[in-house]
Amino acid sequence: MESPPLWVPLFTTIVVFAFFLLSTALLIWAERRVVARMQTRLGPNRVGPLGILQTLVDGVKMFFKEDITPGMVNKPVYTLAPLVGVIAGFLAIAVIPIGGEVTLFGETFTLVVADLHVGALWILALGSIHVYSVFLAGWASNSPYPLLGGIRSSAQMVSYEIAMGLAVASVFIYAGSLRISDIIEAQAGDGLIPGMPGWFAIPLLPAFLVFVVGMVAEAGRPPFDLAEAEGELVGGFNTEYSGMRFGMFMLAEFMQVVTMSAIVVTLFLGGPSGPTFGLPDAIAWVMPIFWFSLKMSLFIFFFILLRGALPRARYHRLMDLGWKVLIPVALVWTMVTAAFVLLNELGGLATETRWVLAGIAGVIVIGLLVLGSSPDDASDAPVPPDEDPAASDHDKVTS
C-alpha cells in the first residue's frame, strides 16, 4: 500500500477539526433556540438569520471579558484544568470517520484523522482523561463548592465510564475488532431480518440503551448535570472560573455532546453508511457526510430535548442507576451476546430460534431493570425541579 503525500492526512485533520468545532457552535445555538421554544421563549434571534451567529458573537465577547484569577487558587493547575478538558475533547474525535472517501485534486481523502487498530479504546481512554479536567478544576479552585462539585462529578464520570465500556464490549463481540472502520463495516449489511439495516443498535438494544444513558451522564448533561447543579453547588466545579477559562469549560462540555453523539452513531447506528440513491460518483461522496451529519444531529437534538424536558436527578439515584442497573445489565448482556454469537456461528440458527432467543434475552434484561430499580423506598419520592436549569445556565453564558 503506497502512502499518500503527507499533506493529505494533515488536510483531513484540519477538516475534521473544523467540522467538530462548527458542529459545536451550531449545537450551542440550536440548544438555546430549542429550549427556548420548549419554554415558550424566543431565544437568541438578533445576530444573523434566526440568531445563528449568536455563538460566534458570544465567543468573541468572551475574549473581552475579565478573566479573574481568585487569590486562593493554585494557578498552574487552575489554568491547566480547562485546557485538559478542551484538548481531550478534541482528541477524542480523532478516530471517528465523518464520511467516506473523497477524491479531490487527484488525491483520495479518508475523512478520519486516524483509523487506529484499537480505535474504540482510544475513545474510552480520552474519556477517562476528561475526568482530570473536572477534578483538577475542583481542586485548584480551593473553595468548598467547586471541590465538592469536582469530586462528585468525577465520581459520576468514572462510574458511567465503566457502564459505557462494558456496553461497547458487546459491539466488539459482534464486530470482532476494535478498529472503527471494521465496526462500521460490520454494520453495513442487512440485519437479523432482511431489509433492516445491520446497525448494532437493533440486535444490541440493551447495550445501546446503557450506552446512551451512560453518555448523557458522562457528558454531564441534564438530567445528570450534577456537575453544574446551580441550585446545589452554585455551578459545581467551575464556580470560581470566569472569562475565557470558563468559556473553555463550556466549550468542552458542549463539544462532549457532539463527540458523544458522533461516537454513538459510529458504534451503534452504522456511522456514515446509508443509501446513496444512485448518485453519480462525482457527488456520491457527499452522501456519507450527509448521513453522518443527519444521524449525529438527531442525537444532538435528543440531548437537547432531554435537557428541556427532565428535572435533575438526585445524586444517590444517579449512582444507583449507574452501579446497580447499568453495569449489571451491561455485564450480563455481554455474556448473552457472546453466547448468542457462538450458538449462531456454530449451529446456524433458524430465524424462529433467533426470535425465541431474543425474547428470552429481553425478558432477562427487563427483569434486571425491574430488580435494579425496585429496592427504592419511600424517601426516594421524585424531587420537583427546583429551578429552570436551562435558563440559569443561559444567564451564566450571556451575562
Next chain:
Amino acid sequence: MTGHDAVFLLVALFTGGAALLTVTSKNLFHAALFLAATLAGIAGVFLVLRADFLALVQLVVYVGAVAVLFLFGLMVTRAPIGREALDGQNRGLALAVSGTLFVVLSGLIIQSFGGVRAAEVTGPGIREIGIAIFAHWVLPFELLSMLLLAALIGAILLARRESGESGEESVERRIDFGDEPSTEAGAQALPAADTAGELPAGEPVAGGER
C-alpha cells in the same frame, strides 16, 4: 540516530523528568499529577515500541483509574500540603532502595533485550494478546480475578465503617460537606444569603480554626 530513536528519546526524557518531579515535588497533589504524567509517558514508550493496545490500556487503567484513585485517596485522607509536611526522614534509605532497584532492573532489561533495537520491535496487537491470555495463560487469568476479588473485599471493608453499622461514628468526624450536600447545602445557603455577616459562629465546621 533515526527519527524513531529521536521520538523515543523525547518520550523517555519526558517520562524520566515527570518521574523525577513526582518524587521531588513538595505538594502532594502536584506529585500525584506528575505521577499521572509519568504513567502517560510510559504509554508513550509503549507506543514507540508499536504496542498500541498496551499503550491505550496503560492510559485507561493507569492514568484513568490508578492515578484517579490516588487523587481520590488524597481527598479522603486530609493530605498535608505544604513545605515541611512532606519532608520525610528517610531520604537516604529511599535513595538507596530506589537506586538498587534501578540498577537491578536495568541490568535485567539490558541482559534480556540488550541487542534489540527499538525501531525493529513490533509490539503485540490486541489479537495476539487475546490469544496469549485466553489460550495459553488461562490459570493466571483466573487467578487474577481472585486478586481483583481481594481488592473488592478491601473496598467493602473500607465502606463498612462508613455505612454506620456500628453507629459509633461521631458526628464531628464526619465531614459537614461532601456527605449529603445536595439538600443541606442548598437549605443553608438560602437563609444565609439574607443574613450575611451573622453566620452561626459556633457551627461545628471541619477544621474550623480559621
Next chain:
Amino acid sequence: MLAEFLPILLLFVLATAFAGGSLLVSSLVGPRMPNPTKLSAYECGNEPLAEVQSARFPVKFYMVAMLFLIFDIEAVFIFPWAVVFRELGWFGLGQMALFIAILGVAFIYEIGRGGLEWD
C-alpha cells in the same frame, strides 16, 4: 504505525493552539481590574465556611474509585477476549463467565449489604 499517530499529533497541536491561544488572546485584550472582593472566593456570595485544605471527604468516594479501578481492569480484559473469543469457542466463554462470576458474586454481596447506598 507511528505514522498513524502523526495526524493525531497535529490534532493535538491544533487543539492546544486553539485553547491556549484563546486564553492568551483573552488575557491580552481582556480588562484586568482586580479588587479584593473579586479575588476572594466566589462560592455562593458568602464568606467561605469551611477550610478547604483540611477537609476530608467520605470514604465512599474512595470506594467508588476502587470499584472503578476493578471494573476498569475487568473491561480491559473483556476487550481482547471479545476480539478473539470466536476462535476460543465455548471454552473461552466459560473462562470469561467464571472471571465475571467471581467478581459478580462479590459485587452482588456488596450491593446487598448496602455498600453502595448514598443515604
